[in-house]
Amino acid sequence: MDMQTIDVLKAFVRSKLREDQSGHGMDHIERVVRNAQKIIQTQACDEFVVVAAAYLHDVADEKLVEDQEKAYQEIKEVLQVNGVPVEKIEHILYIIKNLSFSQEFEGKKTELSIEGQIVQDADRLDAMGAIGIIRTIYYGGHKGNKIYDSAIKPRLLQNKSEYREESTVINHFYEKILLLNDRLNTPYAKKIGKQRQEFLEKFLKEFLEEWE
Structure with a gap:
């Protein structure tokens, strides 16, 4: 790999x-890269593509940039x-x-190469477990969301516009974070994901x- x-x-x-003050800063990136490097050891893949994509995966995130196409061009x-x-x-x-x-809404889930699956798993693992809890709360505070309201029920999200609508911090766990475990791709990620899912459910x- 070209270091x-x-x-x-x-x-x-x-x-x-x-x-960044949304939980997508360099500490998150480095954890995703480390996760990816661990998964790489269990899968035949293009290591450079995996590590490069792991580093770059949030640079053009629509949550973080105003001009997504410009950000993609800078990456290119x-x-x-x-x-x-x-x-x-x-x-x-x-x-x-x-x-x-959000790509999975409305039947738009895209088939990823093994390299893409590894980066996706690495990113999703960082949204789970203890780190995932802290990041979810941190992001919710960044967006000014309420912690919890029993009158506001979690939604079964149907499209990206609903996904981008703000809810409570606790609802975000039910609307997204708890769903990630069943969407992991690789055996290594599924093993780690199971442990983190159990921790999240206990929390x-x-x-x-x-609260009650």
Whole structure:
């Protein structure tokens, strides 16, 4: 794997996300990369594509940027300047455009390569367990969402516009986070996901008992 290019990408991502206050900062990116590197050891894949996509996966996230197409173009340019072959650039861009949870609404789930599945699993694992709990609460506070309201019931989301509508922090666990475990791809991620799911369920049970 071309570590020099990976180091350039890492610096590029840090420059873009250094001021993030939504739970998608560089600490999140580094955990996703570490998750991906662990999964790589269990799967035959293009390691460079996985690690590059893991570093870049939030740079053009619509939640974080005003001009998503401009962000994609900047990613493409930094890869081109560093001599990444066209087919790998296209593969990396395809992964980061199609790994998000919101892609699965309205029958729009996109088939991902094994590289894409690894990055998706690595990202989803960081939304689960203890880290996932902290990130969900942190993001909810960032957006100004209420912690909990028993009168506001969790929704069965049908489309991306509903998904982008704000709800309570606790509802977000039921509307998204608890659903991730059944959507993991690789055996390694499923093993870790099971442990994190159990921790999350215990947390929510304790939270609701204390709240009431």
